[in-house]
Amino acid sequence: MRHRSMVALGVTCFVSGAAIALASKPDATLFEGKEPKVAASALLARAERAAGKGSWERIAIGAVYYQSGDKEKGQSYFDAVLGGVPAASDYFRIGWAYARAGDWDKAKPMLEKANKLTPKDFDRLAGIAAWYIYKGERERGEEYLARALAMSPGDTWFYTDAAGAYLGVEPQP
16 A cells, blocks of 8 residues: 555656656747847746756856957856855856956966865866867966876777867867
8 A cells, every 4th residue: 555655646646747847847938939149038037937946057147248249248147156155166157258358367366276176086177187288388288187097097988078179179078
């Protein structure tokens, strides 16, 4: 009897969750056939509602604004995250957004802060290395790359990201 009750409860939760998901599913008229700026604006507004207090989500929204030229609005998202209790990953993601937007002078302190907070995070370290190499600061980039490879010498992505950076390919997220 108890097993049936648990199954019934599970089915009820699943159906309720599916109904909520379907009810909140955005209508394609949000973006279909709209001018790009109108579609983007509608999608970003929906993203903001969905993001809630998630720092990575808010950074992603800020990055779209920042990288598409609305740096003031993008910066407001970054500042909101940094005004809370940011994690190393938040500094890294904001640094990445600045770097992709061509604001290397703003990116470096964010990337350095991320590294300072988690110096043994070899994935992050390799990404920072690739950016330094890509931006022409080869000595610093190679220092970071050597450290990352010492921690994880078999990571294919470290090699490809660094190789790309040497060849002028922007580091990939």
